[in-house]
Amino acid sequence: MPKVYEELARALAAADQGPVFGLVGDANLYLVDCFIRAHGGDYVAAANENGAVLAALGYASVSGRVGVATVTHGPAVTNTLTALADGVRSGLPALLICGDTAVADRQNLQNIAQREAVLSTGAGFEQVHSAETARDDLIRAMRAAAAERRPYALNLPTDLQHETVAAAQGAIRIAPTPPAVVPQEGDDLHEAVAVLAAAKRPLVLAGRGACDAESRAALLRLADRLEAPLATTLKARELFRGEDWDLGIFGTLSAPGAVEAILQADCVISFGASLSSYTTSDGAYVEGKRVVQVSPRAADLGCWHRPDVAVLGDAAPTVEALLRWLDEAEIAPSGFRGELAPRGLGDFPAAEAPAEGLDCVAALSRLEALLPRPRTFVMDGGRHMINALQYVTAGDPQHYVHTTSFGAIGLGMAYAVGAAKAAPDRPAVLICGDGGFMLGGLAEFNTAVRHALDLTVVVANDGSYGAEHVQLRNKQMDPAVSLFAWPDIAPVAEALGGRGVTVRELADFAAVEAAIAEGRRPLLIELKLDPDRIGT
Template sequence: MKLHEAFAQTLQGMGVDTVFGLMGDANMLYLASFKEAGGRFVGVAHEGSAVGAADAWSRATGRVGLASVTHGPALTNTLTSLVEASRARTPLVLMTGATPIDPTHFQRIDIAAVAAAGECGFERVHTPASAARDLRRALRRAQAERRPIVLDLPIHMLRADIEVTGASAPFALPAPVAPRRSELEAAIEMVAAARRPLVLAGRGVIEAEGEDAVLALADALGAPVATTLLGRGLFRGHQDNIGICGNLSHAVAVNTIAEADLVLAIGAGLGVYTTARGTLFEGKTLVQVDADAAALGWYLEPQLGLSGDARLTAEAMSELLAEMEHRPTSGWRDGVRRALAGHDPRTDVREHRSSGCVDPRLVSAALHDLLPVQRNVVSDIGRFTLSAWPWLHVPDGRAFTTMGAFGAIGLGVAGALGTSVARGGDGVSVLTIGDGGLAMSLAELPTLAREGGPVVVVLYNDGAYGAEHVKLVHFGVDPQHSMTNWPDFVPLARAAGGDGAVIASLDDLEAVADRLRNPQGLFLLDVRVDPEFNVGL
């Protein structure tokens, strides 16, 4: 059997059923073999999108994402997406290949150096006979290290004859661990003494499938619950859920966070937006739980840090509370429940009116009501997020992805592609994106229309690079320098194989309400936003 055939067989034997990529000399043979053997290959227009889609696919499924590109410039095209995936701690393997053994080959590049620049690990296939073992090692490292691993399968090996000695089995995942009992007892002593505890859950709870365990712990403590942005979707609809903690909090959440005397952060990164650079947690006891010991105290130094799996830690803490027959102070949580029951965040919005434009917050809130409940929201980043994220909710933790760990606009379309492929059977995918980000990634719109199933693209179009518009005003410089002159996006959506509508008023949105209640294919909403309108930026 040729190595490229055996390599494709090994991929499938290890449980890989989907690969995102762009074909070239270094990968076309094993990708063809992978497809012929029944695997799904999702071809993209740009190599960066292959990594971006695999990144989002991994976040949506909890599995290692797979991407494949050829050598040289194809690899360097993935660099921004690699850093995004690394900063997001996404387990991913990018398969590429060294050029032919020729020092003058014009596409030669130091693959290990590119991987290092992308904050990734590096592995290589050393010999044709070791290919299965080398691939397995890359997959294991990606899962264990929670970052991308770049795997070099040199082109000169692909047509080598090898003997296949047995079927490949799926690789085993590392077993989760809980903190030591002494550490748990120290933590329980702190949290049980609090009169107004708050439990904050992040993406680590999603990865550990620990939502029920964390809710049970919060109930035993008499604590309301909150989430980070990456944890949104957890506790959806629960009476004790105050929503996102940080600069996206609504009024009741802000008051609750201010009144809390202890924060138990479980699987939460505690970054600058979650904690307002630490100011939200000043004067409070902070207990932090994270599966990665290196993450403890990365942003804020806790009074106590515990390294352990979110679910196992929450379960163990609940058991200790039961052993000590802990009885929570009821008044704190009851007061928060009453405040939540009597609060509608929409009443906090004072509508912004401008000719030919619509308040983007009201559009987002209306979309929440119009779109199917079963949805997956993927977001690019930019000024628009403050008008989208607080209003457009999701049904579960894996239903929200933001492609913003590296601060690069333009990755959202690839993210929507990966999420749609991963969760296509779980409702419509909704992409929120700004005009600058969409303009940067228009080449992938036909891919999204072709491969993505029902997708609604919500384009918040202020005709400017919005954050720069705000900053130029701040520096006393004419913000017109940030304005753009894009073509109409709706015809572009149609050319890509979809459809769309301009939304300059809520009436325009109502006119396409039926298309949103029952989405089919790709549908783009070109939401016209006043560039002078800012929400908390």
């Protein structure tokens, strides 16, 4: 009869969710070894426990599967809390298999109340209760993560892992495709039609929950029927790329032309968006407008902004119902598009090359042209983030990986490791700041090297924690505490086994182009920037 850790390793392989990201210790090494040796499992060894969970989240973001990570107990679990919190707020499904000290071992140095620590992040928690229930406990936690779109921790005491258990056979089905949420005929749907019928300047807004091909096609039909422009949230950016009347991002990152159109609108109908304060620009972009919010997640409706009408439903069936009622009532198109230019409203001003040194926008614009595509684009937090999101694209919203749902910097590198594993045929690109790289990326860059990932890392190095530098300058305070004399980062990338290129002026991009064309080993491009010459 197999032992518990052997049966759990078999269950992981049978679930077929992809690689396991982890860092081994005495409470999970038998499980990992069995997963690799007995089942040929793909194991990615991270340098840090937080990085292991972040990589699992990056894998989930790109693949749509449940990302799986494993760590040992005590400090290993507390190291994962930032990643778990970010995963909860990003709505990403992940399973963290964490060892735990034996119940009777109260004096173990690494003993801690792991349940309370995990639950504080908003993640789910499943205890392995016995040898007989262990496999079912794992499957239940994985299914809950998939259904609830958040990380779950499976807590596995060390002494229980070596007990014997009856073997089970067969594949494990984790996440069957859920049926579409069809809106119910009734007051909410009828009120939504009434709002659209009265609108003179309607706007159609798409969020990450409406990024599939069927939703996109439906929203284009609705926008055409209403003669409304289209826009997206940050996480759905580029959904309507190349379409006439695309305003780009709706929110604090909107282009100047898009802002003018947004302010003119008198009605916003959103699909698959939570309408956060960033999307509404603290309410400024929806002030004085009628708002219809459509989402298949009841938790999204009214979560941030209270809409005039809330409709529970997926985008495609809701659009079909709205079009049917609009046609039956013979509602005329709004004509709003006639007041706008058909193209270019979502564009940002072209970058101008500086007389000397390196300008952030000019550098990012050059990288946009040089970096391989199609690509997976991972965005770390920091001062560089606004310009990077304005001038660097992913090409498809589902190829964009957002890493700042918890407001933390330094999560991007590990996210990128998982994203690159999820789409090995598509190059991954991470843009981060020097602070984020040194804080959370340094060790996991070597993880990318060890696993030969197709990853390019762009470090916007202004020698500071830039957001704080801006605040100190704006308040006429000494910015010295935000400045750091980092070593040159490109040579550090070489020391870690990758490649590195330093860019001090635009002429240095010839070396960048050559390095990208060479296409071997993870590449780091260091942009040397002046903290006093970067836009806020």
